[in-house]
Structure formats: structure tokens, C-alpha cells
Amino acid sequence: MSLVSSAQRVPPQVLLRxxxxxxAVTIALKSLAWWLTGSVGLLSxxxxxxxxxxxAAFALLMVRIAARPADEDHPYGHHKAEYFSAGFEGLMIMVAAVGILWAALDRLRAPQAIEQLGIGVLLSVVxxxxxxxxxxxxxxxxxRHRSMALEGDARHLMTDVWTSAGVIVGVSLAAWTGxxxxxxxxxxxxxxxxxREGVHxxxxxxxxxxxxxxxxEVIAEIAKTLRQFEHRTIRFDHVATRRSGRRRFVDLHMHMPADWTLGRAAAVRASVEQALMxxxxxxxxxxxxxxxxxxxHFDDEEDLI
Known part of the structure; x- marks a missing residue:
């Protein structure tokens, strides 16, 4: 089994834990780097x-909620809980950005020498x-799991990686050039x-x-599957799709001869549903x-009142 395949099989909740x-580990390492150097870049x-x-803690909570089965109050499930995780993470990133700007502008008015750069940079790299x-x-x-919570946390972590790379370069140049x-x-x-990442x-x-x-590409695959069943007596229209967390939904109309028995029509519909899924x-x-x-017809004005 390849490394990519193995990674894809790790459950979302495990990764979020x-x-x-x-x-927690990186907070300790980066805080120590800031304490040793006094760099506002490393503080950010x-x-x-x-x-x-x-x-990550909020994302883990939302993923657990999203995994709950449908119930009387939520007959379509709890899949959208993951979107709240991504939104919360975006807002937290924006709050952090404001805090970093405040500290940076204050340090810009009163620059401070950087100390013990080597150890600080090493901790940041690790x-x-x-x-x-x-x-x-x-x-x-x-x-693999089509998880918005995992994707949001991964994007945030990659932003953190690029942030650290920029900080290391900038702080090193500041110490080298004076x-x-x-x-x-x-x-x-x-x-x-x-x-920018938070807004995204x-x-x-x-x-x-x-x-x-x-x-x-998914809509194209749905259309391709429906074409396999189209016939002079069968046609499809009003195809609408949506995504709710990890779930994907498609609603459509299937037209067939009025003289077909209910059993025959239901059998064809079952075949189409199975092919789509x-x-x-x-x-x-x-x-x-x-x-x-x-x-x-769904677009009549009286339907919107």
C-alpha cells in the first residue's frame, strides 16, 4: 500500500486529535524561540x-457532530457542522492577524535587537x-473523506509553514544586516x-x-450516467445538485410513458439511482x-411567497 493511500485512510477525527x-507542541517551541530571541516576527x-x-479543537468537535446520524430534529443529518469549523477557523485567523499587526507596528516604532538567533531559528524549523x-x-x-474541516485545518497549517519560512528569512536578514x-x-x-487565508x-x-x-467534474459524471438511460420514451430534466459536508445530493425529474405500470417505472428509477450512486x-x-x-414548474411567482 502506498504512502498516499495509507494517509488517505486515516480517519478525520484521528488527524484532528x-x-x-x-x-500544543509547536506553541511551546515557537514561544521558546520568541522568548530567546525577542523577535516580533517569531512572536507572530x-x-x-x-x-x-x-x-483544531473546534474542528474536532464539529467533525464529531457531523458524524452523528440523522434524528427527528435533523432528518437530513448533521453534515453541515463542518462548515462552521472552517468559518470559525477563518475568523480566528483574522483575529490573529490583527494581533500580529498591532505588535508589529509597535515594534516598528521601537526596533529591538535580536538575540540567540540560531537556537530560535532551529526551534522554528522543527x-x-x-x-x-x-x-x-x-x-x-x-x-478522500470530502471533509471541509480537515481541508480548512490543513490549509491553516500550510499557511503556518509558509509563515514560518518567511519569518525565518526575515529575522535572519535583520540580524545579519543590522x-x-x-x-x-x-x-x-x-x-x-x-x-487573506482567513477571508478565503x-x-x-x-x-x-x-x-x-x-x-x-462531478456534474459531468452525473450527466454521463443519465445519458446511459435516456431513450425516446425516457428523459431527464430539472437536475439540481448540492453539497452538504461530506454528502452530495442530486434531485431530478424522470419522465416516462404514462401507461407504464408503477412497478416498471420504479424498477427503472432504482436502476438509475444505483448507477448514479x-x-x-x-x-x-x-x-x-x-x-x-x-x-x-418551480419558478412561478406564487411559489416564492
């Missing part, structure tokens, strides 16, 4: 790791390597970068909560049967 533990890196810890490895595992598992203003300038760049996560979360259509993993199909000469 790892993320919580890794966040440590602050982002605190956000990682809070976000923590970044840990975050990078975990982010890779999360991306692989997130694709241009102490480089340290807070790097921190400001870090803040703006993670602010909040936007994606809101898109999911508004029942965004499935990916174009086999072609698209995690898909739930809802097919309404209609006679060939009957059309349904």
Missing part, C-alpha cells in the same frame, strides 16, 4: 500556533517541519498573508452553508417520476 497535540509565528490549537507533515496527511485524508526594522516588516507581511476560509464556509452546486461516491439521488407529457 493529532492536530491538537501538534499545535507563535500567535498563529495558538490559533491552530483553538481551531515546528514547521512537524506542521508541514501533518498538513500533508490532512490534505490526503480530506480529499536592519532591525526588517523584523516587524516581516511580521506585518505575515499578518496580511494569514488575513470564511468565504468557502459561507458558500457551503448556501448549498453550493457540486464540482463541474456507483458513479459518484457519497451521492444521494432523489428522482421524481412524471409522465412524458407533464412538466413541473
Amino acid at each position: 493529532w492536530s491538537v497535540m501538534v499545535a 509565528d507563535a500567535m498563529e500556533s495558538i490559533v491552530n490549537l483553538a481551531s 515546528s514547521s517541519a512537524i506542521n508541514g507533515g501533518l498538513a500533508w496527511l490532512m490534505f490526503q485524508s480530506g480529499r 536592519w532591525l526594522w526588517l523584523d516587524p516588516v516581516v511580521a506585518i507581511g505575515v499578518a496580511l498573508n494569514i488575513l 476560509l470564511v468565504w468557502r464556509s459561507s458558500e457551503g452553508l448556501m448549498d453550493r452546486a457540486l464540482e463541474p 456507483s458513479a459518484v461516491p457519497g451521492l444521494r439521488a432523489t428522482i421524481q417520476l412524471l409522465p412524458t407529457d407533464v412538466e413541473a
